[in-house]
Amino acid sequence: MTDAFGRAILDHHRGEREVNCREASERASGSERSKRHASRESPLWQCDGEERLRHPIEDFYFGEFDPDSEAGAWLVERLDGPLVDLGAGAGRDALYFQERFETVALEVSERLLETLRERGVEDARRGDMFDLRSQFERDRFRSALALGTQVGLAGSMRSLREFLGDLAHVTTPDATAVVDMYDPEYGDADEMLGFRADPTPGLAYRVTWFEYEGDADEALLFRLFSPDRLREATAGTGWAVTDVYRPGDAYYYRAALAKR
Structure with a gap:
């Protein structure tokens, strides 16, 4: 199985994408050098059919966490250790x-695991975030964090509820959690790459995959949940949604959860 996404992140961390750019630019000059530099950046593409967007690796994954920013402070206030x-x-x-x-x-990608360890x-x-019970004992963590919208890979309301139930099992009775998602009913959400409408209120799908240096990952199917649908999914899991934060007032949102 290819791991174009993980390989692009690891290459970026090791500086191998930048090395390729420098090697290309050494053989050119002036405007030609600029064009070749841009063409040899080995971009990570996020795709849906013939449509593709360049995925901003540096901005998304390698910036420093800022606890003094609004988003950082909101997160710090809601998490404690041990944290998963x-x-x-x-x-x-x-x-x-x-x-x-x-x-x-926790990471499912071996290349991302290498990146994590090399970065300290x-x-x-x-491990698999959708198989928590087999990996951790009951009450192992005080908080959980899942940023990257990967919770949407649960794929359905039922599977989301099962994930939340498993997360409740491996966290303490007074635990907190933060997850992020896309709200399909907010703003211009229907214009995002890979968006697939659903007639059910508060739900939609997103289909997208990554390509890097000729390798293409398998398509990812995300289920998009509005905050109300997330609240509905928590029923019977031990969790309750305590706050919803929208950075930039966009369709992307973070939800804080706490044990009931």
């Missing part, structure tokens, strides 16, 4: 929180 970072990516959040309390970073994440493990 589900789908930790390149480790931006794990690197910050591990300096404050025990943090376990102390407890990075390969």
Whole structure:
């Protein structure tokens, strides 16, 4: 199975994408050098059919966590340790929180796991966020973090409820959690890459995949849940939605959860 996304992140971390750019520019000059530099950047593409967008690796994954920003402060107030970072990516959040309390970073991609460890994440493990009960004991964590909209990979209301139930099992009775999603009913959500409408209020799908240096990952099917649908999914799981935060007042949102 290809891992175009994970390979692009690891290459960026190791500086191999930039090396390719420099090698190309050394053989050119002036405007030609600029054109070749741009053409040899080995971009990570996010795709849907013939449509594609360049995915901003540096901005999304390698910026430092800023606890003094509005978004950072909102997050810090809602998390405590031990913390599990589900789908930790390149480790931006794990690197910050591990300096404050025990943090376990979970990633399904072997290349992302290499990135996490090379960047200094102390407890990075390969694992599936949708199989938590087999990986952690009951009451293992005080908080959970899942940023990157990967919770949408649950694919259905039923599977989302099962995920939340499993998350409740591996967290303490007074636990908190933060997840992020796309609200299909807010603003111009229907214009996002890969959007698929659904007649059911508060629900939609998103289909997209990544391509990098000729490799294409399998298509990802995300279920998009409005905050009201997320609240509905928490019924019977032990969780309640306590706050919803929309950075930039956009269709992207973060939801804070707490045990009932």
